[in-house]
Amino acid sequence: MRDLDLTTLRLFVAVCDAGNIARAGEQCAIVGSAISKRLAQLEATVGTPLLLRKRHGVAPTPAGQSLLEHARGMLAGAGRIERDMQAFSCGLRGQVRILASASAMAESLADDVAAFLKAPAHAKIQVDMEERISPEVVRGVRDGTASLGICWDAADIGSLQQRRYRSDHLCMVVPAGHPLARRKALRFEQTLDYDHVSLPINSAVQVMLQRAAARIGRTVNYRVIVSSFEAALRVVRAGLAISLVPREVGQLQAQAWNLKLIPLDEPWARRRFIICFRDAMALSPAAQLLADHLTQPDTP
Structure with a gap:
């Protein structure tokens, strides 16, 4: 199968959300016939119908619904890439994304990250944080969605590496x-x-x-x-x-x-929290600095 076109996927999502090709065309400032042509090419690429044509609009087929979910994820990922690259073009030396459990977010993580960012040496580092449940933290780090994860040490982290964080x-x-x-x-x-x-x-x-x-x-x-x-x-x-x-x-x-x-x-x-990551040697310099800052000394 040929590579999927992000512009076509974006139009496909717009059509599914609007339920109508003409209405999606108005929202995206593109004529309906051009959208229809792109969608026909998309269906030919994936080899299956993606939309049911109805009297007053369209609706995704089961295959279309599956593609819609994947397309949203791909577009979100593309948006993150664009944002990261813009950050570097503005002179930031690094960007770190953290996934963290609700407990870690509610307790100390925000203060710890704020203290890290106040250091003059870290002024050009950007840190993004997102709350997830522990299994999703592990999955996100394993899949590369985030550089660092903060979760309860009872979570099954598999082959990920870890360091000690805090306890509650x-x-x-x-x-x-x-x-x-x-x-x-x-x-x-x-x-x-x-x-x-x-x-x-x-x-x-x-x-x-x-x-x-x-x-x-x-x-x-x-x-x-x-x-x-x-x-x-x-x-x-x-x-x-x-x-x-x-x-x-x-x-x-x-x-x-x-x-x-x-x-x-x-x-x-008494729970212990950990910082997890795929490979310490593969962390970016910014992520390594933040991981070092968050790591707590081992205690008996």
Whole structure:
């Protein structure tokens, strides 16, 4: 199959989004007949119909839907390349992309990166960060989407290399009047009689909690699923459920909202985070500097 043309892919995405070739042509400032010709060439290249022609527009075929997903990814990647090259043309000495888990982003990573960038020697380095769940952090680093990943060391990093980052302490957060609020510490199984708040269900910590419950023949009852720790704490504040959060994230809002943070007496409650990358020798100078800055000394 011949190489795919990014301009044609961009027009294909526009047509799928608009559901109409003429409307896509207006949005892209190109005549509909030119788009139709490009799409016909695209179908010939891939060897299968990509669009269903309907009375008032078009819709992607199953093959077209698959190509649409790939095309969005390719166009996003092309956009990142363009941005990176523009950054170098403006005199930046390096650009580093980091994928990081929600805990790392919410706790210390932003402050650590800010401190790195304040150093005069790093003034021409640009750092981009994106939050992902731990498995996606690992996948993104392995696939080359990012130079560095920050995730819980319980994640399966496969052949990636790693360095020590920071650690945190998991606690159960409950309303002040909750039956568990007077306890000084908790075993995880003691929380399973109550409804929980969950962050994304396929995140590393949620998978670990489900497995921990299954080992004792129980399940975690998730009443609410949210996408951030702040949202989880708001749900707890409303009295709808309890939630597992890092002490380092929850302690300020817990005081302000009259919530109780109770340490978990479990071997996995103190988590260690790692910096992962494909090959230390292959890191760019900017990425190597940032990895060195983020690396914490080993402790017993």
